[in-house]
Amino acid sequence: xxxxxxxxxxxxxxxxxxxxxxxxxxxxxxxxxxxxxxxxxxxxxxxxxxxxxxxxxxxxxxxxxxxxxxxxxxxxxxxxxxxxxxxxxxxxxxxxxxxxxxxxxxxxxxxxxxxxxxxxxxxxxxxxxxxxxxxxxxxxxxxxxxxxxxxxxxxxxxxxxxxxxxxxxxxxxxxxxxxxxxxxxxxxxxxxxxxxxxxxxxxxxxxxxxxxxxxxxxxxxxxxxxxxxxxxxxxxxxxxxxxxxxxxxxxxxxxxxxxxxxxxxxx
Amino acid sequence: xxxxxxxxxxxxxxxxxxxxxxxxxxxxxxxxxxxxxxxxxxxxxxxxxxxxxxxxxxxxxxxxxxxxxxxxxxxxxxxxxxxxxxxxxxxxxxxxxxxxxxxxxxxxxxxxxxxxxxxxxxxxxxxxxxxxxxxxxxxxxxxxxxxxxxxxxxxxxxxxxxxxxxxxxxxxxxxxxxxxxxxxxxxxxxxxxxxxxxxxxxxxxxxxxxxxxxxxxxxxxxxxxxxxxxxxxxxxxxxxxxxxxxxxxxxxxxxxxxxxxxxxxxxx
Numbered sequence: 392x393x394x395x396x397x398x399x400x401x402x403x404x405x406x407x408x409x410x411x412x413x414x415x416x417x418x419x420x421x422x423x424x425x426x427x428x429x430x431x432x433x434x435x436x437x438x439x440x441x442x443x444x445x446x447x448x449x450x451x452x453x454x455x456x457x458x459x460x461x462x463x464x465x466x467x468x469x470x471x472x473x474x475x476x477x478x479x480x481x482x483x484x485x486x487x488x489x490x491x492x493x494x495x496x497x498x499x500x501x502x503x504x505x506x507x508x509x510x511x512x513x514x515x516x517x518x519x520x521x522x523x524x525x526x527x528x529x530x531x532x533x534x535x536x537x538x539x540x541x542x543x544x545x546x547x548x549x550x551x552x553x554x555x556x557x558x559x560x561x562x563x564x565x566x567x568x569x570x571x572x573x574x575x576x577x578x579x580x581x582x583x584x585x586x587x588x589x590x591x592x593x594x595x596x597x598x599x600x601x602x603x604x605x606x607x608x609x610x611x612x613x614x615x616x617x618x619x620x621x622x623x624x625x626x627x628x629x630x631x632x633x634x635x636x637x638x639x640x641x642x643x644x645x646x647x648x649x650x651x652x653x654x655x656x657x658x
Numbered sequence: 659x660x661x662x663x664x665x666x667x668x669x670x671x672x673x674x675x676x677x678x679x680x681x682x683x684x685x686x687x688x689x690x691x692x693x694x695x696x697x698x699x700x701x702x703x704x705x706x707x708x709x710x711x712x713x714x715x716x717x718x719x720x721x722x723x724x725x726x727x728x729x730x731x732x733x734x735x736x737x738x739x740x741x742x743x744x745x746x747x748x749x750x751x752x753x754x755x756x757x758x759x760x761x762x763x764x765x766x767x768x769x770x771x772x773x774x775x776x777x778x779x780x781x782x783x784x785x786x787x788x789x790x791x792x793x794x795x796x797x798x799x800x801x802x803x804x805x806x807x808x809x810x811x812x813x814x815x816x817x818x819x820x821x822x823x824x825x826x827x828x829x830x831x832x833x834x835x836x837x838x839x840x841x842x843x844x845x846x847x848x849x850x851x852x853x854x855x856x857x858x859x860x861x862x863x864x865x866x867x868x869x870x871x872x873x874x875x876x877x878x879x880x881x882x883x884x885x886x887x888x889x890x891x892x893x894x895x896x897x898x899x900x901x902x903x904x905x906x907x908x909x910x911x912x913x914x915x916x917x918x919x920x921x922x923x924x925x926x
Contacts, residue, residue, distance in 0.1 A: 487922045552767055559735060559761040570783060574771045651769045652812045 433469060440546060447621035448628060456610075461629070467523055470596045471530025472588055478531075479538030481586075484537075484572060488544020500543075502537055508533045508594040511636040516602045526595050527603035533594045534587035541583025546578035554577060592634065602625040680744070681836055681868040682709040682732055685742035688893075689727055700893035701727050705741070707887060707896065709834075714869040715861060716879035716886045724894030729838050732870065733761050744902060745836070757785065760834035764841040766825040768813040774800060774824045775809035782827040799827040802807040803857065826854070830861065837862070839871035855882055856907065863889040876922050880915060881908045889925055898925065 423441055430440035437448070445447040486493030515525040527626055549572055557567045599608025607626060614622035687705040690698040701724040709715050717725045730736040731743055731904055734750040745753045760781075768777045778796035787795070797809050803823040813821055822843055829837060844856045859882065862869050873879050879886045888895040900922060908915045 552765070553769065554733070556767045557765065557780075559733060559763075560781055560784050561756045566783065570780065571769075574769065577771075616755070652773075653814070 436618045436620050439624055442623050444628065447619075448625040449601075450655070451622065451625045451629070456605075460605055460607050460610050463523075464526075464595055464599060464608065467526040467528055467599075467606065469591050470523075471527040471595070472529070472534050472584075472591045475531045475534035475538055475587060475591070477582055479535050479583070480576075481544050483539045483542025483544075483548050483580075484568070487543045487549070488572070490547075493543065493547075500539065502542075503532075503536050504512040506532075508590075508597060509568060512594075512598045512601060515598065521602055521604055523603075526598040526606070526608075529598035529602075530591040530595050536593045537587040537590065538580065538583045540584075541579040542576050544552075545579030548574065548576040579585075581649065588633070588637075592630075596630075611658070635638075667866065678922040679711070679747075681711045681713075681746060682734075682870065683707065683743050683744045683785065686742075687728075687731065687738045687743060689724070689731060689736070690739050690889055702731075702738075703895050705894070705896060707899075709868060709870060710884075711868055712866045713884045714859070714882055715871075716883035717870065717889060718876065718879045718922070719889030719894070720891055720926065721874055723889045723891035725874075725889055728889075728894065729761075729840050729872050733759060733838055735761075755830045758803050758835045760832060760837040760840050761828035762829045762837065762839040763824060764820040764844055766813075768821055768824055770813050773810050774805065774816065775810055777813070777824055778827045778831050781831040785832075795825070795831055799831040800824070802830065802861070803827045818846055819854070822850075822854060824845060831845045833865070834867065836868045836870070839869065841873055842871055844873075844875070851920040858882070861907065874926060876919050877910050878918050880904075880918070880922065881910065886922065888922070900925075 406640040427441050430438045430567065435443055459641075460475055486496060511529045512525070515528040519525045519528060553571050554567060557571050562570065595606075596611060598610035600612040603609045611623060611626055614620075614626070679775045683857070684705050684707045687702060688700070688905060689703040690700050692698050692761065705728065719725050731738055731750070732745070734745070737750070744753070745759065748754070768774075769780065772780065775796045778799050779792045780791040782795060786794075787884065797806075800806060800809055800823075800840065803826050805820060805823050805827065808816065808820065808824075813824070817826065842891060843851045846854065855878070856867070861867070869882075871882065882904055886900045886902060888897045888900065889895065902918065904912075904914055904918065910916060910919060
């Protein structure tokens with residue numbers, strides 16, 4: 392690829408982004424206007440207006456427990472997600488490379504997929520009580536099948552000719568796993584992990600509303616119990632903002648970096 | 659060039675068989691593949707072959723005569739049902755120095771997620787060399803196949819010919835004494851292919867490598883090889899071994915080369 396085509400590509404990317412940013416701002420403004428219009432004359436405990444929510448958001452962010460609650464929820468999600476990523480990748484590779492074993496266990500995955508996260512939350516309360524483990528378990532059980540399914544799929548489509556190439560160099564099996572299998576499944580892992588993280592984040596709140604004494608989910612339930620609807624809105628906006636931030640500051644750049652080798656193939 | 663053809667000549671006229679001195683020797687090698695609900699398929703039967711050090715040998719035959727299987731047996735990637743195969747005097751089961759045996763596949767098999775340099779490095783990753791040393795050797799190997807400055811390019815950014823060169827560099831980076839090629843460069847256009855042939859011969863001559871390649875193309879066999887082993891299909895057996903004594907470089911347009919190609923074509 393030549394220098395000029397790269398810079399031309401960047402320039403057009405910026406134009407698209409600029410246009411996009413304009414359209415996005417317009418969309419946000421429209422939604423805010425619709426919200427403000429709908430909130431007129433409605434009691435604040437049913438639908439608080441944008442100004443009132445902004446005020447609640449300001450008070451929330453400056454409160455003592457805000458960062459601690461956000462941090463503890465984030466930590467639980469990361470813990471459950473990381474465990475699921477490790478277990479899902481290991482099992483997915485195993486089932487994908489040992490076809491018979493995979494076929495044997497496939498029904499378990501199908502059944503697990505039908506179980507609601509709320510049911511996992513109830514089991515978690517029974518088994519772990521009010522503790523970190525409850526939320527971590529629910530995130531884990533939600534994220535695991537998603538990552539496992541994707542890695543499994545990826546491991547099944549690892550190119551046999553590349554494995555044969557590695558064997559011709561007398562690479563030991565573990566090295567083949569690292570040099571051929573892991574890079575081959577990375578795109579599938581990434582899409583599974585992105586999905587799993589989003590789901591895990593959402594179900595963590597459900598788990599925390601019933602099985603925790605701190606964290607965002609616990610605060611949400613508290614706000615609901617006290618009919619502090621503006622607080623609920625403020626938390627919602629915080630979470631949406633956080634997810635957007637993670638998507639654009641972590642996941643997108645990471646994806647671009649990891650899959651730079653196939654960017655031109657996608658054009 | 660003249661020196662080397664003289665060496666080849668000595669090998670060729672040496673009358674007695676010396677399996678220990680041959681780079682590769684096969685004795686009564688047979689191979690069967692199991693088939694579902696059927697009798698096993700006899701792929702190769704009673705192959706006897708000695709390949710002297712430093713020679714270029716073509717294994718020529720129509721598709722389905724077991725020539726790729728023969729190459730995989732020599733490479734130790736598959737094992738014979740009968741007979742034995744010696745590589746540098748040791749049976750393939752006992753041979754330890756597989757790094758000295760390079761294998762170039764029909765397609766380039768570059769890892770799409772690695773740069774050209776790191777693809778060449780792949781050939782060194784079963785060794786204990788430190789990373790910096792591997793990378794330096796990979797760059798040197800790329801340079802030796804005319805790809806200096808392309809180390810950071812990804813495979814999709816390279817032409818078919820360049821990709822083949824990267825694959826060749828990957829096979830050469832371990833400095834093999836024996837190079838096995840399975841229908842090399844067969845997916846390239848004729849011009850690029852002829853160029854790759856010339857470069858391969860140049861590298862072979864300068865290193866004194868033993869080269870064994872499989873092909874269904876008589877012209878390719880005659881242009882490259884010191885000996886052409888013609889296989890007969892179903893089951894694969896050796897029909898004959900034809901020496902090629904024509905001086906190099908050989909071009910299909912030369913009358914004596916064209917004549918030999920014509921003669922061999924009748925016998926394949």
